[in-house]
Each structure stands twice: as C-alpha cells, then as structure tokens.
Amino acid sequence: MEMILNEFDMVVGAKFENGTIQDYIDDEQTYGLIRLEKTSANWFLYNDAESPIEIKNLYKKIKKGEHFIKDDFGEEIVVFNKKGDISYDDLIKKIDEYLDDEIMSSVY
Helix, strand or coil: CEEEECCCCCEEEEEECCEEEECCCCCCCCCEEEEECCEEEEEEEECCCCCCHHHHHHHHHHCCCCEEEEEECCEEEEEEEEECCCCHHHHHHHHHHHHHHHHHHHHC
C-alpha cells in the first residue's frame, strides 16, 4: 500500500493494487471514499464519546439507510453508499489494512 501525503506530509489516503482510499472527500471532512476494483463506498470512523457533532449527525442519518458497521472496541468503522459487488466485509478488511498502515507510518 502506497500512502498519499498532502502538502504538509500528512497521510490523506493510499493507493493499492486494485484501488484507492481517501480520508475525506466532503467539505466538512466527515467521510472518505474507498474504491476497490469496480466497487466504491463512503466510510468514516465513529466514536460516540469523541466524535464531533458533524460526524454524530452523519452517523444518525446513515443508520436510517443501508450501511455496515464494524465495532473495533468502541471505535466503529462505518461504510455506506456502497455501489458494486464487493462485500462490506472485504471493504472493511481493506480499510482496516489502511488504518493499520497509517498508524505504523506515523510511528516511524
């Protein structure tokens, strides 16, 4: 996975063999985009105690429609607006991989 950096050398996404992932694609910086082969979806991290009000409002809205949530010990990965045939599980695996790589790259 090749990390994408902004002008301040902060990780803002990644390229990988069959897709890309971005942290934020909206003006409010509440959700990102993952593309894996011919499938795309929006995603964000949610923590009930720590998320800003904009993300809490988005979370309430998303829960009314089609979505998938993986709870990682209180921090949830929320995936919504999926278009394509790749499963939510496969998208979550790729997001997890990205987040793990992002954490490791910030340590070094």
